[in-house]
Amino acid sequence: MSEPKFERGTSLSIFVSDRREDLSALIFAFAIAFGVMLLA
């Protein structure tokens, strides 16, 4: 991928830091886990 210039995040992530990305993934994963449990 040609190196795009992004003011936020890095060329690999839209998040400002790895920790922010981790926490977002954690919240999303738990939302999926409990959402599926409730709907299944």
Place this chain on the structure above:
Amino acid sequence: MIYTIKSPALVIIGILMLIWGGLNKSGNLDGIQSYLQTSAYSDHMKVKEKFDAELRVATEMAAAENKPAPEMKMPESKFDQEKATQTKMSNFFGGAFVLLGLFILVWKPKQGNLDYFVSVVPGIAYILVIAFIVRWGLDPIFANWGNAVKTAGILSWDFAKIFNLNYVVLGIVIGMLIVNVFKIPAWAANGVRTARFFLKTGVILLGTLYSAAELAQLGGLSVVMIGIFVLGSVGLVLFMGKRMKTPNSMTAVLSAGMGVCGVSATVAAAPVVQAKAEEIAYTIGTILIWGVGCMFLFPTIGHLLNMGPVQFGAWAGTGILNSAQVAGAALAFDPTNIETLKVAEIFNITRVLFLPIIVLWLAAWYVKHEEGAKKVNLAQVVIAKFPVFVLGFIAMFALSSMGTFAPAGHYQGKYFSSAEVKEDKLLKDKEARALNGELTRLRTAEGVQALSKYLADKNVVLEGHKVTPDEAFKALDDLIANKKMMTRQQSNILMSVSKMSGLDAVAKGSIEKAEKAATHDSKVIKEYRNWIAWLFAFGLIGLGMQITGKALKQAGGAPLVIGGIVGTLKAVGSLIVVLMFVKEFV
């Protein structure tokens, strides 16, 4: 900076998805779908045939009694379910993308969060439509080709299975093709950066598939053995990487892949050591190439050394890196006995539990080596670098072990429950009589001798001790009295006994039927697996889009050499240890 680019692309992608959903629902794609979903379609035709016959009989009976024809609805087949899923997903995402795409066309974006996050959506749609093509199209097409080539006798093996030409590999390859041949359109560039986020979400959800109770079936010494090989491989790759002067991020990510189990470990370790996309791809490539060789070699060596199912399972689960290839080698070694596969899988998943330790190790190692001779404060590294998403994996595993998602003791959603056996799945009188006949025969002096020899030869073990004929008799007694399997342990014992030569065919079939009736699938875990597959497909396509040919060339051939040496040492070392110790303690 304004991120949102005005383009009709999102609307077009949305319309294409809606068209696919509409055509699917109307049945216009049934011809294509019957080719893509071969096995589901064959199941569908059986369901349809049965339904047509029942409808005909019911109509004739109604006509004979001068009643109106009955209204009957055909039960939903797997084929119908698959089509319904595709329709739902296409309509949901298609509708959302059309609406948002129209909004982007008329909206005047201003710098800020709304602009930033809206600009991500076209890229997500771009990857998602490719993920649809890969999972619904290319994956089944390659599976069909692999099967066709094998059936036609052109090859004696299924090339699609052996080379793992599934959505994981195809996703990365398609992503690489797009970036190297067509380039990523500007309107999608921002969204491609979400790939790693979705991969991390997938790794966290992986924890739901396993439970501690399943691992408790292994002896403590087996866990120690797995730990030694996992940690030893990581250490060896790190050592060789330094000697061969490969970049630290490349060495670290390769060590996770070689030590634990392929794709998941690579993906989990990559962010911690700031691995580049091409380094991740290189690692996955090395593991898969190595695994293909193992799949051919392991079963042959296993037979040459006259290994038992437990021994071979332990060896394959320790020595082969990729989960699918572990299963492939176990089945190639013994296509009929599930014991080999089960042992191999348990050894294989135990490795995954070393993942948090390895990630922590790599975080400290990476910081230390990137910062040269500077002293590293491990506590600071742990706090600053430890990936929270790995804690998420552990949390999911803990919840799964407590039975939050599926009954405790499940493995990938399959669990044992005697209480849930349905009335119509209980053994019939004829089957109970056949089992009783076999029990009487086995209880004679000759029978006991034959059974003892079989249990010893096959090294049938349970919870650390060798199974005795009395335990087998008790299990058979209970099965006959209750007409269903009562405990998981008894089920395991009888499934081993059912493989004895000379056993009555009806009795053998009854044991298998009772085992199947007591083994249940968790709908929730099945759904999680589906989510994980989509998250990985999406993430790996996005990852592929960050790999250029130039970058791959720069990575050089050193990782392959390191991978080959460490893989060979691990395979040979685990073979020796398994041959020396496994009989005694598994």
